[in-house]
Amino acid sequence: MSYTAPTDDIAFILERVAGLGRLEGRPGMDAFDPELVAPILEEAGKLSRDILAPLNAEGDRIGAQLTADGVKTAPGFAEAYGAFRDGGWMGLAFPEEFGGQGLPKGLALAVMEMVHGANMSFGLCPLLTFGAIEALIAHGTPHQQEMFLPRLISGEWTGTMNLTEPQAGSDVGALKTRAVANGDGSYALSGQKIYITWGDHDMAENIIHLVLARLPDAPEGSKGVSLFVVPKRLVNADGSPGPRNGVTCIGLEKKLGIHASPTCVMEYDGATGWLVGEENKGLAHMFTMMNSARLNVGLEGVGVGEAAWQTAWSHAQERKQGRAEGVEGPAPILHHADIRRTLTTMRAHVMAARAICYACGVAADLAETADSDEARTAAAAREDLLTPIAKAWSTDMGVEMASLGVQVHGGMGFMDETLAAQLYRDARIAPIYEGTNGIQAIDLAGRKVARDGGAAMNAMLGEIHDTVREARATNDPQLVQVADRLEAAAGALDSATAWLVDAMQSDRQRALAGATAYLELAGDVIGGHFLARSAVAAREENARQRARMTALAGFFAETALAEAPGRVAGITEGGKFAIEEGEALFDIA
């Protein structure tokens, strides 16, 4: 089985749990009509199922190739990109003034979940283009916006983000690429960038690179980094693509997965670029688009997890081994208790991650469009808080679910040709790029929790307690039990948060040694909260949906939420050994 977009689940989480409807009538959302959600998801579902998913296996097998004419994409990718472009999918959530459709980011991200689930390699091209568009909207000059945005937003051109150099990965400030003023307002960029996703390809007639580089007189480190826009082809006065610029893909990485996504070594050889935003503020400017890129990577985890669940579920219906009660002859393995347990684990985790990501996306929309300053500030704090969790928790989840998906397939899951094995390889990059999950945990602990004294997390905990009350008020014994588990888990997150806020002041190294465990706990509790909310909301749905959402919330409550209180020690005490016993553990002199 290939990928079929779970449009009903997506619509349910988007509308009933993340609250997309709250965006109706907001400034800048004139085009948004909640009635449009279903048909848009339907169309995106068709694109992902009929056009993108069928290319996924061959894309993996053949991959992108570097030729004398640049990067040649895998068979069918250019045509599929044409369908994506012509469907107007690139501009869904961008402003109408630049040719976008002015719809919510939350909706565009739901569409991207489907794209990633069908073909993660393909999805990376729009993912990076979104980042370039956002950087230009936020920091570009009117001339730059006019020159690049309409064709990026229409999908005629695509975009990239150029940060990494061999010595500068997580430590972006160590980069060496140089930009020298040409005297005409433009700059000449020289240097080498690595790991540039979709840095070159044959699917669009121009590629707009957003590039971090150093001006000659720049301070050392991260305070001397500026942002530039460098097109592959210079742009003629009429907006059409002109001659080639001095930027070339000189190599493709051979990777564990996402073979159809070209990961380029880019050579800048006096390439013409223009400063975006202020000198030496490149890192800050880059971060404005990082939130949405990180959230979008989180959705890769959701998409891959969904695909892993679907293929495992499908295999479990087809593969017959052993006997089961009520089944004549060899039984589909779906009837075996252990397989069912695994599939339930997969479905619950994917749904929880989906809810975290969509809630983050809707918060991003509200951060721009809510009624009051106060509401916008609160929404921005929620977006900031959820972003590292959405990125890290969802992508770790994607890897784990892909691994479980292989397991359900048994020996067949280890064979090259199965989708399960591809997903296991593809999924593994998502916890690494756009800031490793360790970086996300440090971001959560430092910027998102300690900096405001835990206020944003406490606001989240307040909502969790609302959910506890709502679930309890149903008087449904299953939901009351979920409420009890959720309440205890929220208490654990509350304690851990208080410890973290304090420890980030008093013993920063030890606090940071608990950061990943803290993020994992936060993801479990917040994910369990959204599943509980789903189960409450599903009481107004049909019997099957109600039973499903109650079972997923119940399963998650008895596993992840029930474990939460026991995980506080791992955060508060577990880290000290790594810090204090470096000599014994790692032979550090």
Next chain:
Amino acid sequence: MSYTAPTDDIAFILERVAGLGRLEGRPGMDAFDPELVAPILEEAGKLSRDILAPLNAEGDRIGAQLTADGVKTAPGFAEAYGAFRDGGWMGLAFPEEFGGQGLPKGLALAVMEMVHGANMSFGLCPLLTFGAIEALIAHGTPHQQEMFLPRLISGEWTGTMNLTEPQAGSDVGALKTRAVANGDGSYALSGQKIYITWGDHDMAENIIHLVLARLPDAPEGSKGVSLFVVPKRLVNADGSPGPRNGVTCIGLEKKLGIHASPTCVMEYDGATGWLVGEENKGLAHMFTMMNSARLNVGLEGVGVGEAAWQTAWSHAQERKQGRAEGVEGPAPILHHADIRRTLTTMRAHVMAARAICYACGVAADLAETADSDEARTAAAAREDLLTPIAKAWSTDMGVEMASLGVQVHGGMGFMDETLAAQLYRDARIAPIYEGTNGIQAIDLAGRKVARDGGAAMNAMLGEIHDTVREARATNDPQLVQVADRLEAAAGALDSATAWLVDAMQSDRQRALAGATAYLELAGDVIGGHFLARSAVAAREENARQRARMTALAGFFAETALAEAPGRVAGITEGGKFAIEEGEALFDIA
């Protein structure tokens, strides 16, 4: 960095924790002198580091190839096998009467950990040969033993296990290969077997296949399966290899990992074989060698986990990113708290799994050689109890640690050429073969826990409480804290065991839906117990070893053991949703 066998850690766990010394002077262990352990581990360490590890990357890249002359192994493998054979490694733990060295299985398994860690693909060849040898020792006729055992034990020939057919995986009883008596005491076997590890190769002049097949009048299902021995080359009267038999490798699987290990489709076309043991008892006979094969697969998890830890540790020393206190200029990432946390996680889990596996191996030796019937029975029960845990917990651990190893490498971990990426691919098969980890969990719940009313597990819990007392008696505050955590965790395992024994009677499906979670809890608690015992034993070692073992036990206690009480609900309550809500969760009509 490549693989360097951790001979000190291995010797420490083997002698001080698993109690290898208890085997001295036992019947059949005449050759065993504890003084030999260090030099044997030293030699095995050289073999693994100098001969096997250097072939691992190219073995992955080139793999085994099927040619007109049969399977050609990757460059250097035949020579490496020659060194393995000439070193006498195959016969280490087999009886002296057949040319073996009569040393403990526990010691041979420690050697295999190194082999697997250096080159998992290579290690599978002796792993399967061990199984064939054990089947012939246990069930072969004197003539069969004379014909095959000396050359298998010397390593001149290798062995295989042929169970799986396309429709018969976990459900071995569904197999269709047929054996028809030739009238001269031999049988003609016909059928196709898949997933046959090292089913053909060019490293030895003969290959002895142990094959499950059906006699013409056999009952259906698992009660009609018999075991046969089928050599690749028939054996001449003088014991030398004669003409080719009717068994051929007709295909090699293309796999996610272990590329250098040929996974063969074997065609039996009237191949001459001989019945091993009794008619229709093939499955039971096969199970006598399954215990040791399963334990050996567990050691693959340990070996791969160790290799993942080593490569991550090495990378963390070399890779510089960002700043750290007390380090001039860019700091090795080993100085960052989150990386240290990850590395500590890896080291602790590998050590815990190593201890579980070695304890299982020494129990297997004691089951044959202990003083009294009672002691042998108790040791056999311990071996039986620990085998599914050693297999499943260690191989899941191997996958998780390989994934963490990729993560520590950042973007480089996703590149094809890194060992980290290879380990992530290689590790994934171990939870699947020799009985999936789900099958191990069912085996643990049914045969190992419910069948004896929890007696074997309660005996284990009794030892855990001894460790609690010993740790507490040290009055070392760190070990007292470990004792507290271990005691609470043992209480959780005790409750879960009582529930499981009851539920396997009263609601078997629901009990089985908790089986994997039960196995995971058991592995954590027993692993934490062995780490606590290591820390107590290390009080007699040098300061660094003492600090290291205390830190590993402490870290594991604050994480896995502290979580244990919260995981009982996932076993007792978590499974019900998967069983009761199949309609809603999986659209089962």
